[in-house]
Amino acid sequence: MGFLDALPLTVMDWLRGLLGQGLPAWGVELVVGLIKVVLILVVAILPVIVLTWLERKVLARGQDRFGPNLAGPYGLVVAFADAIKILTKEDIIPQAADRQVFRFAPALVLIPTLLVFTVVPMGRGMIAADLNVGILFAVAIGSLAVIAIIAATWSSGNKYSLLSMFRSVAQLVSYELPMAFSVLTVVLVSGGLSTVRIVEAQVIPFALVMPIAAVTYFLASLAEANRSPFDLLLGESEIVAGHNLEYSGMRFAMFYIGEYAHIFVIGALTTTLFLGGYQGPILPGYMWFLIKTMAVVYVVLWIRCTWPRMRIDQLLDFSWKLLVPLNLANLMLVALVFKLAGTGLLGSLLSLVVNVGLLVAVGTFLVRRARSSTSRRTRALVLGEV
Amino acid sequence: MLGRGMLKGLWVTLQHTISSFTSGPRRFPKRYLDGPVPRPEPSTQGMLTLQYPFEKYEMWPRFRGVLVHLRDPETGQSRCTACMACVRACPHGVLTVTGEGKGRERRAKTYTYELGRCIFCRLCVESCRFDAIEMGQEYEFVSTTQDQTLNLEEMLALGDRSGIKHTGEAWGQVE
Amino acid sequence: MAFISEPRSLDTETVTINLGPHHPSTHGIFRLLATLDGETVVDVQPKMGYLHRGIEKIMEQRTYIQSIPLVDRLDYVCPLTNEHAFCHAVEKLAGLQVPERAEYIRVIMAELTRIMSHMLAVGFLWNELGATFTPMIYAYRQREFIFDIFEMATGARMFTNYMRPGGVAVDLPEGWMDLAVKVTDNLERFFDEFETLTAENEIFLARTIDIGVLPADLAINCSLSGPVLRASGVPYDVRVAEPYSVYDRFQWEVPTRPHGDTYDRYLQYLAEMRQSLSIVRQAMAALPDGPVMDEKARRLRPPKGEAYARIESPKGDLGFFIVSEGGAEPYRCRVRSTAQINLTALRQMVIGHTLQDLVVIFGSLNCTVADIDR
Numbered sequence: 008m009g010f011l012d013a014l015p016l017t018v019m020d021w022l023r024g025l026l027g028q029g030l031p032a033w034g035v036e037l038v039v040g041l042i043k044v045v046l047i048l049v050v051a052i053l054p055v056i057v058l059t060w061l062e063r064k065v066l067a068r069g070q071d072r073f074g075p076n077l078a079g080p081y082g083l084v085v086a087f088a089d090a091i092k093i094l095t096k097e098d099i100i101p102q103a104a105d106r107q108v109f110r111f112a113p114a115l116v117l118i119p120t121l122l123v124f125t126v127v128p129m130g131r132g133m134i135a136a137d138l139n140v141g142i143l144f145a146v147a148i149g150s151l152a153v154i155a156i157i158a159a160t161w162s163s164g165n166k167y168s169l170l171s172m173f174r175s176v177a178q179l180v181s182y183e184l185p186m187a188f189s190v191l192t193v194v195l196v197s198g199g200l201s202t203v204r205i206v207e208a209q210v211i212p213f214a215l216v217m218p219i220a221a222v223t224y225f226l227a228s229l230a231e232a233n234r235s236p237f238d239l240l241l242g243e244s245e246i247v248a249g250h251n252l253e254y255s256g257m258r259f260a261m262f263y264i265g266e267y268a269h270i271f272v273i274g275a276l277t278t279t280l281f282l283g284g285y286q287g288p289i290l291p292g293y294m295w296f297l298i299k300t301m302a303v304v305y306v307v308l309w310i311r312c313t314w315p316r317m318r319i320d321q322l323l324d325f326s327w328k329l330l331v332p333l334n335l336a337n338l339m340l341v342a343l344v345f346k347l348a349g350t351g352l353l354g355s356l357l358s359l360v361v362n363v364g365l366l367v368a369v370g371t372f373l374v375r376r377a378r379s380s381t382s383r384r385t386r387a388l389v390l391g392e393v
Numbered sequence: 394m395l396g397r398g399m400l401k402g403l404w405v406t407l408q409h410t411i412s413s414f415t416s417g418p419r420r421f422p423k424r425y426l427d428g429p430v431p432r433p434e435p436s437t438q439g440m441l442t443l444q445y446p447f448e449k450y451e452m453w454p455r456f457r458g459v460l461v462h463l464r465d466p467e468t469g470q471s472r473c474t475a476c477m478a479c480v481r482a483c484p485h486g487v488l489t490v491t492g493e494g495k496g497r498e499r500r501a502k503t504y505t506y507e508l509g510r511c512i513f514c515r516l517c518v519e520s521c522r523f524d525a526i527e528m529g530q531e532y533e534f535v536s537t538t539q540d541q542t543l544n545l546e547e548m549l550a551l552g553d554r555s556g557i558k559h560t561g562e563a564w565g566q567v568e
Numbered sequence: 569m570a571f572i573s574e575p576r577s578l579d580t581e582t583v584t585i586n587l588g589p590h591h592p593s594t595h596g597i598f599r600l601l602a603t604l605d606g607e608t609v610v611d612v613q614p615k616m617g618y619l620h621r622g623i624e625k626i627m628e629q630r631t632y633i634q635s636i637p638l639v640d641r642l643d644y645v646c647p648l649t650n651e652h653a654f655c656h657a658v659e660k661l662a663g664l665q666v667p668e669r670a671e672y673i674r675v676i677m678a679e680l681t682r683i684m685s686h687m688l689a690v691g692f693l694w695n696e697l698g699a700t701f702t703p704m705i706y707a708y709r710q711r712e713f714i715f716d717i718f719e720m721a722t723g724a725r726m727f728t729n730y731m732r733p734g735g736v737a738v739d740l741p742e743g744w745m746d747l748a749v750k751v752t753d754n755l756e757r758f759f760d761e762f763e764t765l766t767a768e769n770e771i772f773l774a775r776t777i778d779i780g781v782l783p784a785d786l787a788i789n790c791s792l793s794g795p796v797l798r799a800s801g802v803p804y805d806v807r808v809a810e811p812y813s814v815y816d817r818f819q820w821e822v823p824t825r826p827h828g829d830t831y832d833r834y835l836q837y838l839a840e841m842r843q844s845l846s847i848v849r850q851a852m853a854a855l856p857d858g859p860v861m862d863e864k865a866r867r868l869r870p871p872k873g874e875a876y877a878r879i880e881s882p883k884g885d886l887g888f889f890i891v892s893e894g895g896a897e898p899y900r901c902r903v904r905s906t907a908q909i910n911l912t913a914l915r916q917m918v919i920g921h922t923l924q925d926l927v928v929i930f931g932s933l934n935c936t937v938a939d940i941d942r
């Protein structure tokens with residue numbers, strides 16, 4: 008561990024020592040815990056400020072536009088301009104709304120996202136709580152967001168929101184499963200549920216060892232965060248931004264922040280699980296974590312810039328008929344490989360081979376089935392005939 | 394075909410992202426061009442956005458901007474004879490003209506142009522046979538009411554600023 | 569394929585929702601009353617008239633020339649073809665002869681307008697599919713170059729007010745051809761790039777193939793026209809069926825597609841853009857010299873009578889019916905607007921599809937709401 012790498016830890020230790028002179032042991036822990044909470048909040052909210060800017064910039068650049076460039080140098084403070092605008096808006100509660108739930112739902116949106124950050128190792132030893140069931144916690148908490156969405160949609164008493172709720176429940180439930188399977192594959196190989204342990208187990212990033220699981224996890228978390236191409240919940244061209252349709256002012260801002268924080272969560276968790284977390288040469292761990300996370304975030308935005316939205320039934324088909332069986336097979340094969348060949352280099356290599364083989368097999372199967380199919384859509388999708 | 398098309402799409406947007414930084418006159422880190430901006434060369438990639446209040450295009454000679462009066466160099470007045478042809482031609486009743494004098498001496502006394510209602514169709518100019526009016530190059534005339542007007546003097550001043558000598562110069566109608 | 573396979577077996581109710589008058593995917597003020605069963609559309613009812621501007625009535629008080637800026641605003645996506653149709657009708661009424669050069673200029677302008685309109689049609693279709701504006705902005709970007717050459721020749725980007733009964737208002741300016749050649753060459757590159765971006769995208773294929781199928785007989789019975797009709801396999805094009813202007817002098821073909829679903833309509837737009845580009849190039853190469861205006865048209869007072877003339881606008885068969893009492897103004901003017909008639913098939917096309925498809929199918933019909941209501 009280099010000096011830079013350990014800097015945050017050194018500062019923390021120094022702080023502990025300082026506090027220890029005047030406070031009892033439990034007091035020190037309390038203060039340190041509070042500091043961690045504040046840090047987590049900062050880590051969760053700061054990316055929101057950056058991401059509001061980044062998303063617009065990435066979209067704009069992909070579309071030959073400048074994006075925001077008048078608020079501050081290169082439009083960097085556009086998030087603050089946004090905040091001022093949103094905060095000065097009138098807060099409207101529709102008459103048909105269930106007032107209590109309507110008020111409460113936006114707060115609920117943010118909490119699961121913030122909680123996930125507690126188990127993400129952001130650098131060597133930089134983790135708020137190294138739970139021994141860390142990743143289970145992340146997956147479980149992450150899926151709580153659906154409750155907030157149900158609360159928001161149901162209480163706003165709007166038909167568009169209602170449609171949005173039907174979609175979100177179906178979508179979140181069905182993407183929970185492939186996500187869990189891909190996480191399970193990782194857990195199997197790393198031999199523990201703790202996030203730190205998973206990171207430490209990645210001598211070679213798991214994305215190279217089991218690409219199927221990595222891609223599945225990425226797609227499933229896109230679906231969980233309602234990002235394009237799975238942004239059915241928002242569907243602004245058909246259901247006019249769905250669940251947050253009736254919200255305005257600060258309450259809308261909560262959804263907004265939740266959405267952007269969630270993008271960062273996708274990046275952070277994908278990095279932790281599949282891209283080797285904070286590991287990397289030369290640069291300190293937290294820098295590597297940040298770079299990898301931002302790379303994933305860029306891909307999320309890039310996809311939004313390019314692809315159209317899927318349809319709800321196709322979305323479910325994609326999950327249940329392709330991702331779930333594929334990952335189930337992958338899980339078993341990878342387990343078998345690592346049992347036989349050990350978790351060393353040989354095992355990793357074999358696992359990669361098995362993954363590619365599985366993909367080829369599925370591809371061949373799909374092509375063969377499509378050849379005998381009469382459905383024009385299937386033939387176009389698989390064989391490229393139109 | 395099994396995801397290939399989606400990847401091709403990503404490749405296109407990536408190209409656009411990169412070329413927005415590297416190609417065209419507004420390549421990174423430049424944002425505003427100085428001086429009047431030439432029309433961009435046709436291209437498929439690269440920045441095109443005109444950063445409007447900071448940059449402005451040179452208008453085409455035929456651009457139909459605000460209506461101006463042309464000054465007769467001999468008399469220093471407008472050549473308008475208050476013949477009312479433009480008033481009749483205007484589809485929106487934007488123009489009101491009153492004249493004074495008789496026969497060849499007839500001149501416009503007042504000429505009112507209701508800027509807020511003009512649709513810049515140039516039918517008035519086409520109907521005028523006395524070389525009196527033309528559409529200038531200026532377009533920054535925001536009116537907050539429908540009845541913001543320009544009078545003869547103002548329009549003559551605008552005509553001086555536009556540098557147009559005769560009606561239809563840019564339109565290939567002056568021999 | 570319905571989202572809920574057997575809705576009747578559950579004790580469910582249908583929901584009626586209002587798409588519009590303010591809705592992101594009804595570009596303009598248009599209202600669709602959709603009855604949904606879950607996500608499945610069981611009924612739609614278009615409610616028109618929110619954007620009625622009374623253009624036909626206003627035209628009765630305008631001289632023929634004064635009406636041209638008005639017809640520009642009928643369908644603001646393709647102003648020049650509207651002018652073309654209107655002038656065509658007036659010429660028929662007044663018996664004017666359009667000079668050769670003016671006809672060629674008209675063809676060039678009309679075909680560029682067609683490209684422009686089709687580009688936006690495809691761009692907006694993608695918008696409705698949920699792509700975050702990217703293809704639409706690429707289309708807008710190219711449209712800007714076409715606008716450039718329009719502006720150079722006519723003085724305005726959109727509301728060009730360029731064609732006149734008996735020809736075009738003025739000749740093309742110097743240097744116009746050079747710029748136009750550059751723009752058309754660039755359009756070719758743009759089509760290729762656009763196809764790479766969109767044509768093979770799997771999500772796009774899955775969302776559009778077999779969605780909103782319009783059978784040929786239904787299309788004919790509903791009196792549909794334009795790319796929507798040709799995508800259903802009917803090779804009907806006014807430029808061929810009832811040749812006007814100088815279209816018979818160019819080498820080009822009428823593309824059709826066999827299936828009539830949304831994806832075919834998309835391909836149809838692409839194919840027609842390429843055909844139009846080829847016509848533009850041929851017309852630019854063969855542009856003759858000469859006057860651009862029939863001298864008889866200076867003081868326009870058509871004789872008593874009536875005339876109906878139609879052209880192939882980007883959206884289909886656009887006709888003007890003009891009754892003259894011999895004065896400087898038409899007694900009555902009636903527009904056969906394409907968008908309104910193309911909309912009549914919407915109900916049959918969307919029933920049984922999901923709400924998401926409804927939006928896409930409506931987008932693929934490429935209706936401009938201003939043209940529906942007039």
Ligand code: SF4
Nearest residue numbers: 483511512514515517
């Ligand atoms: S440009 Fe058109 S609207 Fe404006 S004054 Fe002239 S004729 Fe009237």
Ligand code: SF4
Nearest residue numbers: 473474476477479521
């Ligand atoms: S501007 Fe021309 S048309 Fe109008 S009144 Fe004067 S001379 Fe007549």
